[in-house]
Amino acid sequence: MERISQSQLAALIIMFQIGSTPLFLLGKDAGADAWIAVLIAMAAGLLLLLLTLCIHRLEPGKELMEIMNTYFGKYIGYVFGIAYFIYFSYQSVRNLREFGDLTNLYLLPRTPLPVLIGCLLLVAGYAVWHGIEVFGRITQILLPGICAMYGAFLIAIYATGLFDLHRIEPFLDHGVMKVIDAALPEVLLFPFGEMVLFLMFWKFADRKKHTFRTTALSYAGTGCFIILTNLFIAASLGPIAQISVAPFIQLVSQIQFASFVERLDPFVAALLFTGVFIKLTAYFFGAAFIGRHLVKADQRYIVVSVGVILLVGSLWFRSFMQHIWIGFEYNLKYHFPVFQIYLPALILIVMLLRSQLRANGSRRS
Amino acid sequence: MRQFWVRKKKSNKARNGSNKQSVTSASSAGMNQPISAHLPTNVEWLYNELGASSDIVTRKIFDAAFGMEGVLIYIDHLVDQQTVNQMIVQPIIGMAAQNPDVRSPLDGMELLKNKALSVGRIEEVRTLGEALDQLLGGHTLILLQGCQAAISADSAGGEKRPVEEPSSQTVTRGPKDGFTENIHTNLSLIRRRIKSPQLRINSRQIGTQTKTQVSVVYMKGIAKDGVVKEVMARLDRIDTDSIMDSGYIEEYIQDAAFTPFPTIQSSERPDAVSAGVLEGQVAIIVDGSPFVLVAPVTFTRFFQSSEDYYQHYDISTFLRFIRFGGFLVSILLPSLYIAISTFHQEMLPTPLVISLASQREGVPFPALIEAFMMEITFEVLREAGVRMPRAIGPAISIVGALVLGQAAVQAGIVSAAMVIVVSFTAISNFVIPYNNMGNASRIIRFVMMLLGGTLGLFGIMAGVMVMLIHLASLRSFGVAYLAPLSPFMRSSWKDVFLRMPRWAMKNRPIMMSSNNRTRGGEGQKPKAPAIPGHEQDPSPEPKS
Numbered sequence: 001m002e003r004i005s006q007s008q009l010a011a012l013i014i015m016f017q018i019g020s021t022p023l024f025l026l027g028k029d030a031g032a033d034a035w036i037a038v039l040i041a042m043a044a045g046l047l048l049l050l051l052t053l054c055i056h057r058l059e060p061g062k063e064l065m066e067i068m069n070t071y072f073g074k075y076i077g078y079v080f081g082i083a084y085f086i087y088f089s090y091q092s093v094r095n096l097r098e099f100g101d102l103t104n105l106y107l108l109p110r111t112p113l114p115v116l117i118g119c120l121l122l123v124a125g126y127a128v129w130h131g132i133e134v135f136g137r138i139t140q141i142l143l144p145g146i147c148a149m150y151g152a153f154l155i156a157i158y159a160t161g162l163f164d165l166h167r168i169e170p171f172l173d174h175g176v177m178k179v180i181d182a183a184l185p186e187v188l189l190f191p192f193g194e195m196v197l198f199l200m201f202w203k204f205a206d207r208k209k210h211t212f213r214t215t216a217l218s219y220a221g222t223g224c225f226i227i228l229t230n231l232f233i234a235a236s237l238g239p240i241a242q243i244s245v246a247p248f249i250q251l252v253s254q255i256q257f258a259s260f261v262e263r264l265d266p267f268v269a270a271l272l273f274t275g276v277f278i279k280l281t282a283y284f285f286g287a288a289f290i291g292r293h294l295v296k297a298d299q300r301y302i303v304v305s306v307g308v309i310l311l312v313g314s315l316w317f318r319s320f321m322q323h324i325w326i327g328f329e330y331n332l333k334y335h336f337p338v339f340q341i342y343l344p345a346l347i348l349i350v351m352l353l354r355s356q357l358r359a360n361g362s363r364r365s
Numbered sequence: 366m367r368q369f370w371v372r373k374k375k376s377n378k379a380r381n382g383s384n385k386q387s388v389t390s391a392s393s394a395g396m397n398q399p400i401s402a403h404l405p406t407n408v409e410w411l412y413n414e415l416g417a418s419s420d421i422v423t424r425k426i427f428d429a430a431f432g433m434e435g436v437l438i439y440i441d442h443l444v445d446q447q448t449v450n451q452m453i454v455q456p457i458i459g460m461a462a463q464n465p466d467v468r469s470p471l472d473g474m475e476l477l478k479n480k481a482l483s484v485g486r487i488e489e490v491r492t493l494g495e496a497l498d499q500l501l502g503g504h505t506l507i508l509l510q511g512c513q514a515a516i517s518a519d520s521a522g523g524e525k526r527p528v529e530e531p532s533s534q535t536v537t538r539g540p541k542d543g544f545t546e547n548i549h550t551n552l553s554l555i556r557r558r559i560k561s562p563q564l565r566i567n568s569r570q571i572g573t574q575t576k577t578q579v580s581v582v583y584m585k586g587i588a589k590d591g592v593v594k595e596v597m598a599r600l601d602r603i604d605t606d607s608i609m610d611s612g613y614i615e616e617y618i619q620d621a622a623f624t625p626f627p628t629i630q631s632s633e634r635p636d637a638v639s640a641g642v643l644e645g646q647v648a649i650i651v652d653g654s655p656f657v658l659v660a661p662v663t664f665t666r667f668f669q670s671s672e673d674y675y676q677h678y679d680i681s682t683f684l685r686f687i688r689f690g691g692f693l694v695s696i697l698l699p700s701l702y703i704a705i706s707t708f709h710q711e712m713l714p715t716p717l718v719i720s721l722a723s724q725r726e727g728v729p730f731p732a733l734i735e736a737f738m739m740e741i742t743f744e745v746l747r748e749a750g751v752r753m754p755r756a757i758g759p760a761i762s763i764v765g766a767l768v769l770g771q772a773a774v775q776a777g778i779v780s781a782a783m784v785i786v787v788s789f790t791a792i793s794n795f796v797i798p799y800n801n802m803g804n805a806s807r808i809i810r811f812v813m814m815l816l817g818g819t820l821g822l823f824g825i826m827a828g829v830m831v832m833l834i835h836l837a838s839l840r841s842f843g844v845a846y847l848a849p850l851s852p853f854m855r856s857s858w859k860d861v862f863l864r865m866p867r868w869a870m871k872n873r874p875i876m877m878s879s880n881n882r883t884r885g886g887e888g889q890k891p892k893a894p895a896i897p898g899h900e901q902d903p904s905p906e907p908k909s
Binding site: 005007008103107108111115116119120122123126127130134136137138140141142262263265266269270273274277 | 708709711712713714820821822823824826827830831833834837838845847850851852853
């Protein structure tokens with residue numbers, strides 16, 4: 001079986017968590033206190049992460065689909081499998097669409113959307129084709145570059161003099177409840193609650209006893225990083241941040257120092273590209289792995305057919321605005337919690353109950 | 366060892382027989398036929414087998430009066446005449462004069478083998494097929510009447526080039542010898558550098574017609590056993606009629622069939638190959654080729670010149686960054702220029718945009734076409750530079766530089782900025798020490814230009830990502846191509862981007878070597894002693 005090392009797992013988690021999130025202002029509703037909302041969401045996300053890690057701990061050699069098959073039986077497991085297949089594909093589609101639209105907006109206004117999405121999908125499919133090991137290696141190589149670029153941006157923003165802490169004062173002006181309202185469940189579900197996907201990947205990690213520590217540390221580190229970028233966006237743009245489509249790009253376009261470091265937005269596009277690519281590919285992997293269980297077919301056919309599904313799915317939205325609106329109005333409220341909170345909780349409870357029953361049974365006999 | 370490749374030969378033979386396709390297969394039935402006691406039968410068989418070629422020399426030695434009959438056979442152009450005359454013919458004649466009391470042919474054979482012939486390598490062959498192979502290998506055969514064996518004495522010779530400075534991988538400091546076409550010279554160049562009993566050389570013949578000697582060189586205990594076995598297994602799998610250069614072998618044994626990136630290193634420098642062997646790599650030397658293959662190899666190895674280790678480490682590190690930068694420029698610069706000037710002009714400072722726009726004002730083509738024209742022109746110039754007769758060189762460079770460069774700009778066919786971009790790209794390509802990696806970048810560059818010209822920066826990013834995925838999926842004899850970057854191996858990072866001082870690299874890189882990893886002892890960092898005469902406290906007070 002393919003193996004990824006602990007450092008590759010860490011890179012994967014970090015890149016997956018970062019994704020495209022630093023480019024947006026999370027917890028907009030909390031206004032200037034958005035970063036506190038992110039902090040709260042991250043803490044709550046840690047609980048969700050513990051939940052999924054517990055599932056993994058109980059069955060370290062199995063991935064989500066196999067766990068569901070073992071504990072719910074073949075038929076219910078299959079139904080849940082289909083549900084998760086749809087969920088992973090849908091997440092992948094959302095990333096794909098988001099990237100396509102932002103590229104259309106900022107980089108290539110005249111290129112048709114299907115071309116952009118198709119190209120990105122080809123690259124992602126190529127990665128999935130080569131398997132999880134190669135994917136792990138890519139994230140490991142990209143990670144230092146991405147970190148360096150973000151670091152350079154933050155320094156440049158600071159050097160330009162955009163960063164002003166007064167913009168986010170006074171803290172908690174509208175009370176704690178408003179911040180918590182903003183954080184839960186929106187920010188919790190995106191991006192922190194998405195770690196449920198890693199139930200598909202943990203199985204491949206070697207030296208499994210470190211998995212817990214690696215995951216928790218990478219998660220916490222990335223969370224802090226996202227808080228930092230959020231703080232930067234809020235403190236540098238002020239109220240504009242809340243009405244901008246992609247505030248980080250707007251922020252970077254204002255960078256101007258040393259008389260030649262300016263107009264850096266295409267570099268943000270590079271960051272966006274890499275982040276979205278990693279996230280989209282990770283979900284693509286998740287969908288393909290589950291697809292392999294659902295339809296017992298050759299992996300190559302599955303990669304291609306999942307790719308086609310994603311392409312069609314991403315062109316389904318009528319516009320970027322509809323895509324965002326569906327995301328916030330429906331998905332975050334009704335759909336995502338099911339997959340990110342309720343189902344994992346159910347799985348864990350069933351696992352615990354059954355292992356309890358088995359323990360009792362063995363004691364009795 | 367000799368025995369070994371004799372065995373190999375037989376297996377090749379057997380394969381030919383079954384394939385029934387090679388020229389010799391028609392008569393191969395007689396290949397395993399033992400040497401008969403009747404001398405003329407043997408001689409006639411050999412003669413027929415070689416088609417009575419005019420360069421076969423037979424000479425009758427001994428006659429009936431002496432008590433036995435014998436014939437000496439060799440192929441004129443394969444042997445060293447001096448060896449044959451002085452070491453073989455002369456002693457035999459001397460023997461005939463001194464020992465008239467030889468009674469049986471077996472007696473005479475023992476005598477020849479043990480006393481008379483003054484050649485180092487002597488063998489007894491029992492079948493005609495073996496005898497033929499020996500003959501073709503430049504040996505001299507001595508056949509005796511009434512004896513079911515023949516003596517084969519090594520007299521291989523022929524013209525060979527002296528050891529010269531390598532032409533493709535030059536250094537300013539370091540050894541100046543290079544491999545030649547002769548495998549014995551090449552093996553001796555390595556043997557003389559590594560005087561260790563652990564250095565193992567394993568030879569075989571490949572090519573049913575050419576019977577080219579291919580030697581695998583490695584350090585027992587340092588190279589991974591699995592890699593050595595894999596190399597030999599892949600070499601044994603080769604079934605072809607001819608090997609003209611190590612390039613033939615490379616294509617048969619490399620890991621990925623479809624990749625622009627080289628997964629086997631080829632070097633003309635004995636010092637580089639020896640250093641690789643000492644780090645656990647396996648060298649494959651092919652007779653007739655001055656390029657020695659080295660495997661397994663990782664991506665970053667192609668950016669290390671052997672000179673890095675002879676120069677001071679700070680400048681070596683700097684140069685490595687230049688090389689990696691050169692590689693990136695070579696792949697990406699034209700495509701970035703196309704993408705930015707076509708799609709993302711806002712990235713450039715305003716004065717530069719204006720200057721570029723004014724240059725391109727009269728240019729009739731889009732940037733992509735312009736760049737393609739110039740790149741193709743350069744590739745043509747480069748190819749012409751390699752193929753043309755030496756004497757025409759100056760003419761080509763004048764035409765290339767003046768007519769194509771300057772005049773094209775003045776005529777308004779290309780912009781000056783494009784000429785700068787293309788020339789810098791071309792020059793950057795040459796900082797990569799290994800030519801085949803440079804070639805990979807040439808091909809990828811064109812793909813990137815297309816992507817940059819159609820999809821802008823997005824296309825280039827997608828292209829780079831595909832390249833990364835491809836690189837990450839490559840392996841060279843079980844070693845991940847991107848190691849030690851990914852999979853990450855911190856202990857091997859001392860010799861990738863940085864070149865740490867020799868005393869700091871006390872372990873061999875983990876990717877290639879087996880568990881035996883220590884190069885040298887601890888505490889090798891130089892510590893200068895105090896200046897002689899100043900060891901004591903410099904101000905001893907006079908006691909007065």
